[in-house]
Amino acid sequence: MAKLSKKAQEILKAVEEMSVLELNELVKALEEKFGVTAAVPVASVSAVAPGETPAAEAGVAGAGEKATFDVILVAAGENKIAAIKAVREINQNLGLKEAKELVESAPKPVLEGAKKEDAEEAKKKLEAAGAKVELK
Known part of the structure; x- marks a missing residue:
């Protein structure tokens, strides 16, 4: 790695x-x-096998192990307000309306x-808030 200034190191x-x-x-703010x-250019993503992430291709994850996951809210459950609060806690970039x-x-x-x-x-x-959730 190139020598970095003290500020860059911090x-x-x-x-x-x-x-x-x-x-x-941080990324969204930047x-x-x-x-x-x-965003990754589309041309570079096409070199990755379907179902694999670039990180998995580089060997970051173990064999057959996914490197990244998506958290999918399947249903809010009985207590929608608790689900909304949980969503805002997880993704702090979302306002109440979103x-x-x-x-x-x-x-x-x-x-x-x-x-x-x-x-x-x-x-x-999310599950503690009564929501039904999937990891993909």
């Missing part, structure tokens, strides 16, 4: 310690602030491209 260290949810917030996108619309239009993804631990944590929060 930023790198802070990023290393962030959860997937926090990184997602995209908005600087008018850029962190979270309500997401819950009411289930099945919908709540969290995409998350590490296994973060996806399972989000699933537990």
